[in-house]
Amino acid sequence: MTAQIIDGKAFAADVRAKVATQVARLKEEHGITPGLAVVLVGEDPASQVYVRSKGKQTVEVGMNSYEHRLDADTSEADLLALIDQLNTDPAVHGILVQLPLPGHLNEDLVINAIDPAKDVDGFHISNVGLLGTGQKSMVPCTPLSCLMMLRAHHGSLSGLDAVVIGRSNIVGKPMAQLLLGDSCTVTIAHSRTKNLPDVVRRADIVVAAVGRPEMVPGDWIKEGATVIDVGINRIEKPEGGTRLVGDVDFASASLRAGAITPVPGGVGPMTIACLLANTLTACCRANGLAEPEGLTA
Numbered sequence: 022m023t024a025q026i027i028d029g030k031a032f033a034a035d036v037r038a039k040v041a042t043q044v045a046r047l048k049e050e051h052g053i054t055p056g057l058a059v060v061l062v063g064e065d066p067a068s069q070v071y072v073r074s075k076g077k078q079t080v081e082v083g084m085n086s087y088e089h090r091l092d093a094d095t096s097e098a099d100l101l102a103l104i105d106q107l108n109t110d111p112a113v114h115g116i117l118v119q120l121p122l123p124g125h126l127n128e129d130l131v132i133n134a135i136d137p138a139k140d141v142d143g144f145h146i147s148n149v150g151l152l153g154t155g156q157k158s159m160v161p162c163t164p165l166s167c168l169m170m171l172r173a174h175h176g177s178l179s180g181l182d183a184v185v186i187g188r189s190n191i192v193g194k195p196m197a198q199l200l201l202g203d204s205c206t207v208t209i210a211h212s213r214t215k216n217l218p219d220v221v222r223r224a225d226i227v228v229a230a231v232g233r234p235e236m237v238p239g240d241w242i243k244e245g246a247t248v249i250d251v252g253i254n255r256i257e258k259p260e261g262g263t264r265l266v267g268d269v270d271f272a273s274a275s276l277r278a279g280a281i282t283p284v285p286g287g288v289g290p291m292t293i294a295c296l297l298a299n300t301l302t303a304c305c306r307a308n309g310l311a312e313p314e315g316l317t318a
């Protein structure tokens with residue numbers, strides 16, 4: 022079998038178009054423009070690329086983008102003061118603090134200082150708790166992206182065996198919650214999992230979020246399974262330069278999977294589109310307006 026390729030770029034374009042339509046309506050009917058503030062501490066080159074791309078796409082869908090670039094040695098007090106200011110700014114509906122933060126800053130403390138209603142990453146403990154109990158929350162963008170593509174491909178996910186490889190707070194754990202919410206039978210695998218190949222071989226749905234280039238080979242994939250590759254790994258090319266690869270060996274996995282997301286062009290572009298969708302959702306909620314349809318979990 023040769024897998025159907027799930028085109029994340031096309032999905033993302035569709036989500037952005039829906040967001041842009043709703044943003045235009047918000048402006049016209051209510052005079053409101055959603056605003057997203059992105060905070061970057063330090064000069065990590067990969068983070069700079071993402072932040073630039075987020076800002077550009079925010080403006081393209083008609084929203085206001087506020088970028089705050091702070092020195093790598095910014096104190097925790099100064100960062101918390103900025104978050105406080107953004108929390109109270111009525112023009113800001115979404116706040117994202119780019120992770121990872123430099124080592125001297127306490128990530129939990131910083132994330133939990135964000136107003137949960139503006140926490141478009143869905144990382145605040147309140148949103149984590151709401152998601153875990155099946156209540157309305159802000160849903161983390163990367164897992165939301167994966168869920169949207171899985172639902173579009175399968176229709177119902179009910180009863181399917183899903184294996185999530187990785188248990189981070191930003192991808193693995195919320196991904197597992199969302200799959201459970203859609204009635205999958207969910208296994209969360211991690212670095213201590215015994216016999217990972219056999220665990221993965223049971224899965225109808227495999228979500229790989231590890232950060233190890235091409236670690237999942239095709240012979241771990243059940244025939245016809247759906248493979249969502251969250252990994253973003255930059256590796257050296259033999260001829261010089263670098264390229265991006267996922268956590269799954271695309272060449273061998275695509276011979277067995279029923280459907281698979283590529284890297285680049287899979288989960289990554291959808292993540293940014295879902296960030297814009299979450300900002301729109303936060304803006305609608307803040308103003309007591311109906312939420313956009315098809316853009317939340």
Ligand SMILES: NC(=O)C1=CN([C@@H]2O[C@H](COP(=O)(O)OP(=O)(O)OC[C@H]3O[C@@H](n4cnc5c(N)ncnc54)[C@H](OP(=O)(O)O)[C@@H]3O)[C@@H](O)[C@H]2O)C=CC1
Binds near residue numbers: 233292
């Ligand atoms: N496309 C997108 O939008 C995004 C992509 N990413 C990418 O996704 C990947 C994962 O990110 P993130 O969740 O933040 O990473 P973390 O490093 O926080 O978590 C990695 C997880 O993988 C597990 N792991 C490590 N080695 C193995 C192994 N050999 N076998 C099984 N599990 C293992 C770890 O287990 P343990 O807990 O036991 O250590 C951990 O739970 C990265 O490549 C990242 O760049 C991340 C965010 C967004």
Ligand SMILES: Nc1nc(=O)c2c([nH]1)NC[C@@H]1CN(c3ccc(C(=O)N[C@@H](CCC(=O)O)C(=O)O)cc3)C=[N+]21
Binds near residue numbers: 071253
């Ligand atoms: N608070 C916070 N929220 C995040 O959501 C967050 C974060 N911090 N820190 C870093 C990770 C990583 N992440 C990506 C987003 C888009 C692409 C993306 O668009 N990737 C393109 C390729 C981009 C390229 O060429 O480098 C693709 O896969 O096609 C990748 C990775 C969000 N993250």
